[in-house]
Amino acid sequence: MKGQEWYQADDVAQEYDDKRFSRGGQLIDRREKEAVLDAIVPVEGKNVLEIACGTGRFTVMLAERGADVVGLDISAAMLQQGRQKVQDADLAGTLEFLRGDAGRLPFPDDHFDIVIAMRFFHLADDPEAFLREMRRVSSEQIVFDTFNRFSARSVYNWALPMGSRLYSKSEVATLLAKTDLTLVDVEDDFLAPYGLYRSIPNALAEPIRNLDTAIGGHPITDHFASVSYWNTRVRSPASN
Template sequence: MKGQEWYQASDVAEEYETKRFSGGGELIDRREKEAVLDALGPVEGKSILEIACGTGRFTALLAERGAEIIGLDISGPMLSQGRKKAQALGVDETLEFMRGDAGQLPFPDNHFDAVFAMRFFHLAPTPEAFISEMRRVSKEIVMFDTFNSRSTRSIYNWALPMGSHLYSRSDVEKLLQSADLQLINEEHDFLFPYGFYRKLSKNVSRPFRKLDTTLGRSGFGDRIASVSYWTAKVPE
């Protein structure tokens, strides 16, 4: 997988949230958490798997809301940060972190009510294999995000340390079809790319976010949004 060595470095894990979700990045964090909660609905008592859970931003959030959740990631240092977060929030006894390969999930078929992955598919070299595994272990919901090929993301994609796989809508449709999943909801957001917000303070970024949201509601907003959140279900 792209950037695997970079992603598993201890210094990267320690600075991951500070670099991405402080200042203007807080607006990104808030929107991503909103997207996950919207997709999964009420989570209390639900069995949920998070793929590529990283530092546990979503894993801990859902545990606080009563989910029975497992966070899986290939990076030991990232998982270590996730465990520290869970302990600080007092949910370390109600969730589980596992190190493992998302391409070979160590769970039986139809094991979870929902499976989701955020900030994962832009790094996946074989997205069909990963979506297939997510679908295999889910009884109902599969949710993920993508960075989009017709967006401003493409302008600075070359400068990222790992690069990104950018997707068109037809790419996502083919991905879902390959896994026999039915799309039930899609949301598109952030005309200004994530990297733009991360370079600004929270106060400075707020007016840009307001403009971003207003433009996004226009007729062309969905077409050039830099990120999409996809929710699919396992057919009955």
């Protein structure tokens, strides 16, 4: 995985949410959570694994809505931030944080109903291997996002602390075919890249986001979106 040492540093974990999801970044947080909920609701009673759960943004949200969630991450510092969030949360389901490697998941086959991985595949050095492992432990559904090659993100990707793996739609389609996953839906968003929203106040980010949403709602501009949210289903043996 790219940037493992950077990601696991204590100071990175302590500042992670504030740097990425404050100011205009609140719009990113809201949109990502919306994408996850759109894909998997209703979540009550579902058994969910989140890969690379970080500080627990999605794990806590899903547990609050009645899911039984395991959040797995390689960073002990990130997991500690997640555990602190739980202290203030009103959970209807259950939530457990585990430190582990996404390439060797410590769970039996088909153990979870749903596996999600947000902000993960841009760091993957072998995305097919990771997706196969996610497929192994999921009995129903896998939801993930990718950063897109033909987008504004490609302009500044080189300047990021650990860079990003950028994907074309055809590359993801090939990954899904190789791992026996069926595409249910894909949502494309954010013509303006995440980095812009994180760097400006919310009052300025809101009108930019409104314009972004209006322009990005057309089929032609969708091709230049910075991020795609993928909703996939595990193929049943009868469909193979």
